[in-house]
Amino acid sequence: MPIVDSAIYRKGVRESHHVTLDQTFEDLHEHGGFAWIGLYRPTEAELAAVAEEFELHHLAIHNATTGHQRPKLERFGDSTFVVLRPARYLEATEQVEFGEVHLFIGPNFAITVRHAESPDLSQVRRRLEADPDLLALGPQAVLYAVLDEIVNGYNPVVDGMEDDIDEIEDELFSGDPDVARRIYELAREAMAFQRATHPLVRMFRSLEAGYDKFSVDIELRRDMRDVLDHVLRIVERADTFRALLENALTVHSTLVTQAQNEEMRQLSHASIEQGDQVKKISSWAAILFTPGLVAGIYGMNFTHMPELSWVLGYPMAMGLMLLSAGLLYVVFKRHNWL
Template sequence: MAIIDNAIYVGGVRTENPRTLSETFETMRERGGMGWIGLYRPSEHEVREVADELGLHALVVEDALAGHQRPKIERYGDVLFLVLRPARYLDDVEEVEFGEVHVVAGPDFVVTIRHAESPDLGRVRARLEHDQQLLARGPEAVLYAILDEVVDEYAPVLAGLENDIDEIENQLFVEDADATERIYKLAREVIDFQRATQPLPGMLEALQRGSEKYQVEVELQQYLRDVLDHTLRIADRATTFRTVLDNALTVESTIVARRQNEEMRRMTELSIRQNEEVKKISGWAAILFAPTLIGTIYGMNFTVMPELDWTFGYPMAVGAMLVMGLGLYAVFKKKGWL
């Protein structure tokens, strides 16, 4: 059995600690107190057993068995069903871990179904057991305390996210290939955090609207208003984080683009310089090629060559070399190759 804690409360005092669910239901009916059953990752059979004993709506069972839901509140007659997404910040890996807890609150019972380590419902129970006056107000008091605990646990998450964002802002203007990836990853966590927190104000406002109809005490209504104020501030900070990260991503993209442009400019300048050098080398190679060609022809030493016995043969060959070399030099100089 996935029972973490199971107790009967009468007048805000813990009077019984039933060992089984059947014993819990019998004692609740005998004593007329409030039963609080805490389950941790129960099986489908265990959820249906609780639902059958408490007469829960079939949709409550369906929702309780479905995991990975967004926060919501549903009312089935005099039974409330809540889905909450607690969170905790993991310092060692600098990540946010999200949990899920379902709360079923009826006239004389509360069932909590926890699917992760957070929130610490044992701390909530201990807090209420030390405040008998608050616990005596019944399931609404337990519901308030659970909401308050979930919202309070968001504070370290906000602090961790804010610290990560500060580090990213300092990292923006330092050439770091991991900056963009880190911004995307942190933005994803902020979006998940928004999904966990943004529905809460509407849920609390819905609870307040039903307070008079379901005769919720004025003091409890005030407590719920305090939690609502906290959720509104949390939602505002999460929105601010999202805006800052969007701006950081824009700045990072601009910086990366500027660095790429500068690199392209350097590569272009290098290519231009290389082209100039190639032109110079090609020009001088062409100039030297002309006399080399003539010298090669007259260096073949054939017996029958008209110019070999001509008096002006040598001056003509040298003159041709000079004329061709100077002509090519003039052409390349005019084109800017030399």
């Protein structure tokens, strides 16, 4: 159901609950106070009815209808349009899921438009209703409470991402083949988390600049500053995650290069050893070939072959074989082939 809750608050107390927007508008005109309307993926007709009643700017309505906006704060006269990107860490898949919340804050209305399942803004409403003094500060208190809820929701995300990065640092040196993919996925999540949190600093600065104009209570200003301090710490940690993941990618590339170089060295060493073996085999083959050649020639036993009847023929043949073999051995030895 698009209308999650619609109620009128006077002096910090919930006075009435309405099923339709028309009932809320009528009650607000007759009795005053401020309306807090919670919508979940509303239709264009419902947003158009809200826009007409509270004279919301058409650009803000267009953004709230289409969604997929980056965090921002825009002023349109005496109304404020805020886009927030809440996040939650999914333990089962070790992934970060991002949502989208739009707020319209005016003198007598607070409208929340949620485009995802989280966060549960009904918890924010219950918390404020349990604190009438804070809720009595009007729509600005609703803006503060929603900001505080979303910023607090970033804590589990930061803790989860920190654990994932610790695991990656361990996997880097274990040779896990999937570590590069996981680093890349985490780097994408870190970038998305930065896009969700970085604009909040500028957003709070803009809110501070309008405190006097919109008569924001001094205590509410202090509460807002406390949330801003929390945002600054989260932004700092998000930046650290980005740097750590970039370093992890660099280390992984270095380790992969070293492993490849080691493989090349091993292949080169094996090739050298193989070459040495070939040299040795070739050398001994040449040494044995020469005596075999001489023996082959003198073993043909032709009748008119020279030196067959010579008394010194046998010693000469043996000496020639030994001399050639010895000479080749010396040559190959000098050239480190043996």
